Amino acid sequence: MLHDRIERPLPETLFDAASARAQAYMASAADRPATPSARAIATLAGFREPMPQHGTEPSQVLHRLDEIGSPATVATTGGRYFGLVMGGALPVTIAANWLAAAWDQNAVFRWTSPVSAELEDVALDWLGALFDLPAGFGGSFVSGSSVASLTALAAARHAAFARAGWDVEEEGLAGAPPVTIVVSEEQHPSIFKALSLLGFGRNRCLRVPVDAQGRMRADALPRLDDRTIVCVQAGNVNTGAFDPAAEICTRAREAGAWVHVDGAFGLWAKTVPSMAALAAGFELGDSWSTDAHKWLNVPYDSGLVFVREPKHLRAAMSATAAYLMEGEEGAREPSHYTPQMSRRARSIEVWAALKHLGRDGVAEMVERCCAHARHFARELHLRGYKVLNDVVLNQVLVDFGSPEITRAVIADLQSGGICWCGGTVWQGHTAMRISVSSWATTAKDVELSLEAMDAAAERAR
Numbered sequence: 001m002l003h004d005r006i007e008r009p010l011p012e013t014l015f016d017a018a019s020a021r022a023q024a025y026m027a028s029a030a031d032r033p034a035t036p037s038a039r040a041i042a043t044l045a046g047f048r049e050p051m052p053q054h055g056t057e058p059s060q061v062l063h064r065l066d067e068i069g070s071p072a073t074v075a076t077t078g079g080r081y082f083g084l085v086m087g088g089a090l091p092v093t094i095a096a097n098w099l100a101a102a103w104d105q106n107a108v109f110r111w112t113s114p115v116s117a118e119l120e121d122v123a124l125d126w127l128g129a130l131f132d133l134p135a136g137f138g139g140s141f142v143s144g145s146s147v148a149s150l151t152a153l154a155a156a157r158h159a160a161f162a163r164a165g166w167d168v169e170e171e172g173l174a175g176a177p178p179v180t181i182v183v184s185e186e187q188h189p190s191i192f193k194a195l196s197l198l199g200f201g202r203n204r205c206l207r208v209p210v211d212a213q214g215r216m217r218a219d220a221l222p223r224l225d226d227r228t229i230v231c232v233q234a235g236n237v238n239t240g241a242f243d244p245a246a247e248i249c250t251r252a253r254e255a256g257a258w259v260h261v262d263g264a265f266g267l268w269a270k271t272v273p274s275m276a277a278l279a280a281g282f283e284l285g286d287s288w289s290t291d292a293h294k295w296l297n298v299p300y301d302s303g304l305v306f307v308r309e310p311k312h313l314r315a316a317m318s319a320t321a322a323y324l325m326e327g328e329e330g331a332r333e334p335s336h337y338t339p340q341m342s343r344r345a346r347s348i349e350v351w352a353a354l355k356h357l358g359r360d361g362v363a364e365m366v367e368r369c370c371a372h373a374r375h376f377a378r379e380l381h382l383r384g385y386k387v388l389n390d391v392v393l394n395q396v397l398v399d400f401g402s403p404e405i406t407r408a409v410i411a412d413l414q415s416g417g418i419c420w421c422g423g424t425v426w427q428g429h430t431a432m433r434i435s436v437s438s439w440a441t442t443a444k445d446v447e448l449s450l451e452a453m454d455a456a457a458e459r460a461r
């Protein structure tokens with residue numbers, strides 16, 4: 001065999017050392033301050049040096065990375081990081097990620113990585129069942145929800161212009177017939193970014209008013225037609241609220257309009273039987289975006305896009321050239337469904353998480369995070385603080401008494417290291433956001449964080 005003839009010694013001790021260092025880091029995650037100390041951040045200056053002329057031994061490179069890098073990480077894999085909407089990483093997904101790194105697969109084509117393409121097929125199938133997606137849907141693995149929405153809206157753009165007899169991929173937007181975009185006043189900024197990248201313009205869409213929870217008001221929808229794209233949300237980034245999808249999708253369906261569902265984290269409610277009513281109707285959409293790096297708790301970065309009729313996604317994403325060998329007839333060729341060509345094989349960790357958890361495990365993880373969020377809300381209310389939202393999912397908004405006090409509590413927590421929460425302004429009220437999205441959060445983490453919040457509020461008053 002060829003490898004008998006070529007000497008390529010493997011640096012086994014290097015890999016052992018990397019594994020030992022990574023394991024030591026993970027073992028410390030629960031006790032690590034949520035944010036790095038000022039000293040650890042200052043020490044990062046140690047990385048700054050002129051481009052080295054000569055190389056460094058791999059073991060020394062690793063040593064330097066661990067010594068300077070590890071202390072300056074944000075402990076998002078611990079159980080007390082409640083900023084943005086951030087998942088941790090299930091141990092099985094970290095292990096799968098290590099093996100996948102050794103494989104170093106390029107997921108662009110089936111022939112560049114049969115294993116990645118197969119795991120994409122399998123995982124898409126499973127995700128379709130979890131999210132109640134329509135038969136025949138298509139999808140892909142991208143870097144996160146922002147790119148998933150960009151991808152889905154490119155498919156929607158193709159379909160809307162095709163109905164108007166315009167080939168937008170070939171002709172572009174100059175001189176194109178009008179297409180209307182409908183969003184809510186509470187649409188996530190990533191949708192506006194996607195709309196601007198697609199040439200629709202952030203300001204040219206119709207903004208539908210919302211209710212007190214941030215849900216799009218279906219009664220205020222404009223007239224829809226088959227050249228309209230409506231964006232709805234499963235999970236408002238502040239309140240966790242869900243737009244009334246059944247009503248909006250039914251209206252859109254009657255008019256021939258396209259509905260895109262931004263379900264970055266909220267789509268995972270579809271996996272929980274007790275949340276069926278909350279998540280009802282989103283399966284009636286035409287495209288969906290969600291994250292695996294949020295609630296499925298796989299390592300960054302990992303997003304998912306699904307489209308009811310894959311032909312629109314393919315028309316928007318496909319690129320061909322003589323040197324790009326086509327795969328087997330009839331098999332899904334990954335590159336036709338994503339904006340990227342070369343990319344890492346994200347399906348590996350997604351498959352590992354789903355295989356490890358099973359349907360029950362996914363539902364239990366999502367439900368557990370929501371139970372922690374409800375506990376936060378109940379306890380904060382009992383302690384006299386104002387919870388501003390209906391806690392229907394994993395998001396809690398708290399007002400500690402006044403904007404000044406709330407801001408002081410947030411600053412105190414952020415510098416204290418016990419837990420990390422960010423701030424927001426919710427319909428005119430300054431609030432602290434708590435987002436419980438990590439598999440690693442335990443009841444003890446919640447208790448410790450509640451004590452820290454109470455103590456910070458006490459100091460702020």
Ligand SMILES: Cc1ncc(COP(=O)(O)O)c(C=O)c1O
Pocket residue numbers: 084085143144145146147188190233235236237262263264265291303
């Ligand atoms: C509703 C919603 N959409 C989109 C995004 C963007 O996701 P990502 O950062 O993975 O691109 C988020 C992030 O929190 C979100 O909450």
